[in-house]
Amino acid sequence: MATYKVVIMGKEYVLTSEENKDYTERLAAALDKRIKDMRARFSSLSITDCAVLTALDCMDELGQANRNIDNIRTQIKDYVDDAGRARNQATGAQREIKILKERVEQLEKELAERTNFSAMNNVGEAVSAEDILKGDIKAAIGETSEPEAVHAENNAQRRSIQDSPYMRSYEQAMNKRPADGAAGGARFSGNDQGNNK
Template sequence: MSNKVKVVICGKDFTLQTAESSNYVFGLARTLESRITEITDANSSASPFTAAIMVGLATLDDLNKANAKLDSIRDQSKEYVDEAGKTRLERDAAMQQVEALKSRIAELERELREKDSK
């Protein structure tokens, strides 16, 4: 489903075609305008356009860093899953050995009882 959402950023109207809710888009527009205003207030020579470019670059930097962290987390998760699978196999093998040893103990105890009864 697609919505047309009209937002005002730095006094300019923008109509956006989006699948997102209008409240979400309004929130984005408010955040963008707030960041632009922070830059223009801090630097009187910065135009809204220049501030928008700076916000865009900072946002892309944040996105790239977040994606790198996400990739790292995915890699780490895969390592954990692989390690868990390996550990599960080792546990299963150990359980088989325990069962084999229990059977051997029971067999030896039977043999011992047989010898003692003779």
């Protein structure tokens, strides 16, 4: 605590303050200027009246400043709440991304195992990776019924058998065999049959 002398409206005041001397003298000078401005605007008022009106102005400014501070505190609280909600949403999204990544890794592993299995099984069980992936997607979204799955598997096996070298050799041998009733492999057209009565 220190004691300072200040002059306001020509009168000396002795003040005791916890603030430093420069700050106290600036406050006194600002108050002196405001009272003098009020006296210049309303010359019929006494110094006491001007001091009271100036004090009311200062109280009004203090009230507005406090309201602004309260608004700022409310806004800061809203921002903090929004940030907390956004952080919770981000955490939830990260958990969901982690779960989806694990599911993708699991599906990739299953696809690799099935592809390796079908590569070792050249007859009857060969299924393309695309068919496997389509089946997994349909099963995941619940679009594939059991009969459709069996039908798709039968089609895949049928394609595998038709593409086998044994089936191609058999078809080639069947195409080279003479037609029924033809001698020496000769084939008769409709015109030839019409000429031989």
